[in-house]
Amino acid sequence: MARFIIALTIVVVTVITRISCCDVVKLTFPSGFSLGTASASYQVEGAWNVSDKGVNVWDYHTHNRPELISDGRNGDVACNSYYKYQEDVALIKKIGFDFYRFSISWSRVLPTGFANVISEDGLQYYKNLTAELVANGIEPVVTIYHWDHPKVIEDMGGWTNELIVGWFVDYAEILFEALGDSVKRWITINEPDSFCNGGYNGVRKAPAKQIPASIGKYLCGHNVLKAHAKTFRLYDEKFRETQGGEVGIVLPLKAYLPFNASYEEEAETAFQFNCGWMAHPIYHGDYPDVMKTRVALVSEYQGYPWSRLPEFSDEWIAIINGTNDYFGVNHYTSELVYPDPDEEQGIYTYDNGLLTTVDSSWAASASDWLYVNPSGFGYLLRKIRDEYNNPPVWVTENGYSDSGELDDYNRISYYYEYVREMLIAIKRDGCNVEGYAVWSILDNFEWQDGYEKRFGITYVEFDDADTNRTAKLSQTWWTKVLSKRKLQSVPTSTNTRTRLPWKK
Numbered sequence: 401m402a403r404f405i406i407a408l409t410i411v412v413v414t415v416i417t418r419i420s421c422c423d424v425v426k427l428t429f430p431s432g433f434s435l436g437t438a439s440a441s442y443q444v445e446g447a448w449n450v451s452d453k454g455v456n457v458w459d460y461h462t463h464n465r466p467e468l469i470s471d472g473r474n475g476d477v478a479c480n481s482y483y484k485y486q487e488d489v490a491l492i493k494k495i496g497f498d499f500y501r502f503s504i505s506w507s508r509v510l511p512t513g514f515a516n517v518i519s520e521d522g523l524q525y526y527k528n529l530t531a532e533l534v535a536n537g538i539e540p541v542v543t544i545y546h547w548d549h550p551k552v553i554e555d556m557g558g559w560t561n562e563l564i565v566g567w568f569v570d571y572a573e574i575l576f577e578a579l580g581d582s583v584k585r586w587i588t589i590n591e592p593d594s595f596c597n598g599g600y601n602g603v604r605k606a607p608a609k610q611i612p613a614s615i616g617k618y619l620c621g622h623n624v625l626k627a628h629a630k631t632f633r634l635y636d637e638k639f640r641e642t643q644g645g646e647v648g649i650v651l652p653l654k655a656y657l658p659f660n661a662s663y664e665e666e667a668e669t670a671f672q673f674n675c676g677w678m679a680h681p682i683y684h685g686d687y688p689d690v691m692k693t694r695v696a697l698v699s700e701y702q703g704y705p706w707s708r709l710p711e712f713s714d715e716w717i718a719i720i721n722g723t724n725d726y727f728g729v730n731h732y733t734s735e736l737v738y739p740d741p742d743e744e745q746g747i748y749t750y751d752n753g754l755l756t757t758v759d760s761s762w763a764a765s766a767s768d769w770l771y772v773n774p775s776g777f778g779y780l781l782r783k784i785r786d787e788y789n790n791p792p793v794w795v796t797e798n799g800y801s802d803s804g805e806l807d808d809y810n811r812i813s814y815y816y817e818y819v820r821e822m823l824i825a826i827k828r829d830g831c832n833v834e835g836y837a838v839w840s841i842l843d844n845f846e847w848q849d850g851y852e853k854r855f856g857i858t859y860v861e862f863d864d865a866d867t868n869r870t871a872k873l874s875q876t877w878w879t880k881v882l883s884k885r886k887l888q889s890v891p892t893s894t895n896t897r898t899r900l901p902w903k904k
C-alpha cells in the first residue's frame with residue numbers, strides 16, 4: 401500500500417510538473433502581445449535618385465567602394481519599395497502582422513542634409529506609407545535613423561562630429577511634426593554598435609573609415625547617446641502630451657555565454673561592452689565601470705595620455721539617464737567568451753580583454769556571424785530583465801539568413817526555436833517583452849553581403865526589373881502562427897524548391 405501511494409504520488413507529481421511545464425510552454429502569445437515585421441529604407445526602397453533626394457553615405461559607399469560589397473551591388477533599386485509600398489502593405493496585411501517597422505531616409509526628407517529644405521515628395525512618401533498602414537489596421541513603427549545619413553554630414557565627420565546631435569534633432573523634429581499623429585512608436589537610432597564599429601573602426605559598413613584603436617567607434621557611440629537623449633527630451637517637451645507615443649533606441653545584442661564555468665565574469669564583461677555601452681548610460685547614467693576601467697587601462701598601455709572612451713559631463717549624464725520608454729532589442733546569435741591568453745604575458749590587445757568563439761553544435765546560416773543558439777535568446781532576455789529593472793522590451797529584429805531557398809525549413813525551425821525561448825522567458829521568467837518583429841518581410845540589400853544573404857520570409861527577384869515577390873514556406877508558416885496566435889510545429893522537409901526557375 402505504502403509503495404502504491406509512493407508510486408501514485410510520483411505519477412501525480414510528474415503529471416503536475418508536466419502540466420505546469422506545458423502550460424508555460426503552451427506556445428500561445430500573451431494577450432495584447434504585438435507581432436510585426438521590419439525593414440530599413442536603404443535595404444528596400446531603391447529610388448535612390450528620384451525627385452530631390454540627397455546622396456547618403458550608403459549611396460556613396462556602394463557607388464564608390466563596390467569592392468567592399470560581396471557582390472559589388474547596391475541599393476539603387478533594391479526591392480523597389482518606394483514604388484511598391486502599397487503591395488508591401490497588402491502583403492503585410494495578408495500575412496496578418498500587427499505592426500510594420502520601417503525606417504526613414506534622412507536624405508530623402510532633407511535633401512541638403514539640414515532642416516533648411518524639406519523635400520515635399522520625400523516626406524509625402526512616408527506620409528503615404530504611414531497612411532496606407534493605418535488604413536489597413538497595421539501599426540506603423542518608425543526608425544528615424546537606420547544607417548543612411550546624408551553624405552554632406554559625413555563630409556564633416558558624421559557621427560564623430562558632435563554637431564551631428566543638433567542636426568539629428570532638427571531632422572527628428574520634422575518627423576514628429578509630420579507623422580506623429582499616426583506614429584506612436586519611435587526608434588531614434590538602430591544598432592549603434594553595428595555602424596559605429598563597422599563604419600568608423602573598419603570597412604564593413606559605410607562610411608568605411610578605419611580610425612585606429614576604436615577612437616572613432618567610441619566617439620560615434622558617444623554622439624549617438626547624445627543624439628538619442630536630446631531627441632527623447634525634445635519629444636518630452638514638445639510632443640508627448642499631444643501625441644502620446646513612445647521613444648526608444650534599438651541595440652544589436654548577442655548572447656555572450658561563458659566558454660565554460662570558469663568564465664562567468666568574462667561573459668559579464670562582454671555583455672557590458674556590447675549592451676552596457678549604450679544601455680548603462682540610458683538606464684544608469686554612465687558607461688559601465690568595467691568599460692571605463694578596461695579602456696583606460698588599455699589606452700594607458702598603448703601610450704595614450706587619456707582614455708579612448710570619452711567621458712560625459714554631469715550635465716550630459718542627467719540628460720541621457722532615463723531616456724528609454726522601452727528597450728529595443730535586435731537579436732540573432734550567441735558567442736562563447738574566454739579571456740585573451742596574451743594578457744597573462746602583459747600584452748593588452750583588446751579593450752575587453754576577451755576572445756570569442758562559437759559552439760560546434762550550433763547550426764550555421766548563410767551569414768558568417770550568425771550561428772543558431774535559441775537558448776541564448778532566453779539568456780539575453782533574462783539578463784536585460786535583471787540589469788535594467790525589467791523594462792518593457794520590444795524585439796525589433798530576429799531572423800535567419802540562407803541563400804534563397806523557397807522551402808526554407810531552416811528559417812521556420814529558427815523562428816520556432818527562438819520564439820519558443822522568448823515565450824518561456826515571458827511566461828516562466830516574467831520578462832516584460834511586449835512586441836516582436838520578424839526580420840524581414842522581404843529579402844533585401846544585406847549591406848556588405850549585397851543580395852547574396854537572404855533574410856526574407858518573402859523571396860524577391862532582384863535580377864529582374866519587376867522585382868517580383870514570391871512567398872517562401874516561412875511566410876505561409878507565419879500566416880498560420882498569426883491567425884492562431886500560437887506557435888505552429890515545424891513542417892518536415894519534403895521536396896525542396898531551392899530557387900525560382902528564372903534565378904540565374
Ligand SMILES: *[C@@H]1O[C@H](CO)[C@@H](O)[C@H](O)[C@H]1NC(C)=O
Pocket residue numbers: 449476
Ligand atoms: C538615377 O540612377 C539611375 C541608375 O541607378 C540612372 O540610370 C538614372 O539616369 C538616374 N536618374 C537621374 C534622374 O539622375
Ligand SMILES: *[C@@H]1O[C@H](CO)[C@@H](O)[C@H](O)[C@H]1NC(C)=O
Pocket residue numbers: 482521522524525528
Ligand atoms: C502619395 O500618394 C499620392 C496619392 O495616392 C500619389 O499621387 C503620390 O504619387 C504618392 N507619393 C509618393 C512619393 O509615393
Ligand SMILES: *[C@@H]1O[C@H](CO)[C@@H](O)[C@H](O)[C@H]1NC(C)=O
Pocket residue numbers: 659660661662
Ligand atoms: C575552462 O577552460 C579553460 C581553458 O580550456 C580551462 O583551463 C579551465 O579549467 C576550464 N574550466 C572549467 C570549469 O572547465
Ligand SMILES: *[C@@H]1O[C@H](CO)[C@@H](O)[C@H](O)[C@H]1NC(C)=O
Pocket residue numbers: 683684685686717718721722
Ligand atoms: C539615473 O537615474 C536613476 C533613476 O532616476 C537614478 O537612481 C540614478 O541615480 C541616476 N544615475 C546617475 C548617475 O545620475
Ligand SMILES: *[C@@H]1O[C@H](CO)[C@@H](O)[C@H](O)[C@H]1NC(C)=O
Pocket residue numbers: 864866868
Ligand atoms: C512579375 O509579376 C507581374 C504581375 O504578376 C507579371 O506580369 C510579370 O510577368 C512578373 N515578372 C516576372 C519576371 O516574372
